[in-house]
Amino acid sequence: SYVLTQPPSVSVAPGKTARISCGGNNIGRKSVHWYQQKPGQAPVMVIHYNSDRPSVISERFSGSKSGNTATLTISRVEAGDEADYYCQVWDSVSDHWVFGGGTKLTVL
Amino acid sequence: EVQLVESGGGLVRPGGSLRLSCAASGFTFSSHSMNWVRQAPGKGLEWVSSISSSSSFIYYADSVKGRFTISRDDAENALYLQIYRLRVEDTAVYYCARADTSVNSAFDVWGQGTMVTVSS
Numbered sequence: 001s002y003v004l005t006q007p008p009s010v011s012v013a014p015g016k017t018a019r020i021s022c023g024g025n026n027i028g029r030k031s032v033h034w035y036q037q038k039p040g041q042a043p044v045m046v047i048h049y050n051s052d053r054p055s056v057i058s059e060r061f062s063g064s065k066s067g068n069t070a071t072l073t074i075s076r077v078e079a080g081d082e083a084d085y086y087c088q089v090w091d092s093v094s095d096h097w098v099f100g101g102g103t104k105l106t107v108l
Numbered sequence: 109e110v111q112l113v114e115s116g117g118g119l120v121r122p123g124g125s126l127r128l129s130c131a132a133s134g135f136t137f138s139s140h141s142m143n144w145v146r147q148a149p150g151k152g153l154e155w156v157s158s159i160s161s162s163s164s165f166i167y168y169a170d171s172v173k174g175r176f177t178i179s180r181d182d183a184e185n186a187l188y189l190q191i192y193r194l195r196v197e198d199t200a201v202y203y204c205a206r207a208d209t210s211v212n213s214a215f216d217v218w219g220q221g222t223m224v225t226v227s228s
Contacts, residue, residue, distance in 0.1 A: 001170075033214040035153070040202055042221055043145075043153065048214035086153050090212040095145070095167050097155035 002091040004100035008095045018074040020103045022087030025068060026047055032070040032088040037102075038083045046085075048073060074105070082107045110134040110217050112204050117222030124226075125193050130187040130204030136163075138182035139182055141207035143215060144189050146200035147223075156202070157189065160211040167211070172198075194226045 019039040023031060032050050033045040036082040047063035048052055060075045073096065074081055087100040116128040142155040158167045166178055177190040179206070181182040187204050201223050207216035 017218075029212075035215070042218040043205075043215075046216070048208070048216070067172075078227070084152075085142055088153075088214070092212070096169060097158065097167075099153045100153060102152040104193050 001094060001096070001097045002086045002089070004087055004089060004098055006085075006087060006100040007104045008101070011108055012077050013108045014076055014077055014079060016097075018077050018080065018081070018105055020072040020074075020085050020087075020105065021070070022070040022100050023068055024070075024089065024098075025100045027068050027070055027089065028065055030091075032063065033088045034061075034066060035086045036081075036083045037086065043086065051076065077105075077107055079107050081105060110206075112217055112219035114202060114219045116132065116223035117202065117224045118136075119227065120194050121156045121228055122194060122196060122226055126191045126194065126224060127191070128191070128202055128222055130189075130203075132185045132187065132206070135206070137171070137180075137185040140209070141165075141211040141213065142178075142180060142187045143205045144176075144178060144187075145203045145205055145218075146198075147221075148197070148200040148205070150198075151163045152202070156215050158207070158211050159187070165211050178224060186205040191224070194224075196226050198224060200224060 016041040034047040037043040139158045143158045201221040203221045206217040207213040208216040
């Protein structure tokens with residue numbers, strides 16, 4: 001089955017840039033979506049189709065892909081960005097959705 | 109306002125059954141594929157099942173296939189998840205989520221979730 005690998009945690013100081021990776025075999029051929037989940041809340045889509053940002057999401061959030069890795073980048077990190085972040089792809093071989101294990105972003 | 113509201117969770121004994129519901133409002137429900145995602149306490153997101161518009165395509169995670177049944181009632185703007193033979197490991201918050209277009213599209217709207225606890 002298809003696997004997405006994320007680092008369990010990323011720490012960043014306020015005002016700096018956070019980068020959260022998501023690795024998967026041939027991920028370059030798949031559309032990657034990213035979700036933010038704050039404690040006790042439902043997930044919120046922050047990036048879809050690799051790099052498209054919904055209009056209600058801050059422009060500080062961006063997505064990219066290179067090789068077998070997708071990356072969620074958060075610029076000028078704020079305390080309110082502290083959350084768990086998940087990447088997601090559709091695996092057309094198994095007709096299954098796959099989520100990464102999630103990355104906890106800590107703002108120092 | 110686009111909204112999804114789940115209901116039907118609760119405490120159930122192992123081997124029991126439960127039907128979860130998701131009431132949709134604020135958008136044309138029949139035009140969207142819909143999904144169920146669960147999250148065990150302290151764990152990550154796990155996709156459970158998806159159903160396309162018109163129920164043409166239905167998919168299940170391997171961990172629930174044969175025990176869970178997804179369905180929809182477009183006249184009632186409702187999504188359902190029938191769960192049979194519940195196991196302790198099914199304990200989780202269950203979210204319904206809208207796909208922005210087709211069944212393999214991103215989940216652009218989520219409900220607040222309903223808690224299912226399986227315990228003797």
